[in-house]
Amino acid sequence: MGYKAACDRCGGRCDPSPALLAQFSPQFFRTSQLAGDLSEAGYNEGDTVTLCEECTYTLLIIDG
Numbered sequence: 449m450g451y452k453a454a455c456d457r458c459g460g461r462c463d464p465s466p467a468l469l470a471q472f473s474p475q476f477f478r479t480s481q482l483a484g485d486l487s488e489a490g491y492n493e494g495d496t497v498t499l500c501e502e503c504t505y506t507l508l509i510i511d512g
């Protein structure tokens with residue numbers, strides 16, 4: 449059984465597994481003004497963000 453997850457960016461299924469799993473750091477969430485915007489969008493301290501292969505590539509290579 450593989451890890452089944454949906455991509456937080458495009459909503460697509462991550463198959464066989466997410467390319468990137470990232471967690472908001474407590475320090476970031478407690479000190480950054482950006483954390484307020486993320487909180488309004490439904491994210492919280494310690495939440496894990498899941499990205500599929502294509503979205504990871506876009507984030508790190510295309511947009512990076």
Ligand SMILES: [Zn+2]
Pocket residue numbers: 455456457458459460499500501502503504
């Ligand atoms: Zn995606």
